[in-house]
Amino acid sequence: MSELASRHASPDRTAKLLSEQEVNDLTSEVSGWSLENGRLTRDVRLRDFRHALALVNEIGELAESENHHPDLTIHRWNRVRIELYTHSVEGLSMNDFILAAKITQVLAATSGGQTA
Secondary structure, X not given: OOOOOOOOOOOHHHOOOXXXXXXXXXXXXXXXXXXXXXXXXXXXXXXXXXXHHXXXXXXXXXXXXXXXXXXXXXXXXXXXXXXXXXXXXXEOOHHHXXXXXXXXXXXXXXOOOEEO
């Protein structure tokens, strides 16, 4: 388990905006994730719609437990787009990278999931 994945998200009201350098350093710790328009993103291709829906639901449960919620989109019947952003700081916080690391673990355990 990565160090980030072992942590828990802090309440959004206590989240702090990360500097550009911190964001760049942390991005290298979450394999498969990219920075796009100030958001941490990942696209995943799955076997079929049922697996895409199951992944969205599993990420949703994880997000609820961490009280930090990504934007999730199912598109092209078997693809899921995940976008992380902390609205309260209008940018990226440590919470985004913690959740990305936890989602990465979910993806590793999900059959049929691969970065698109």
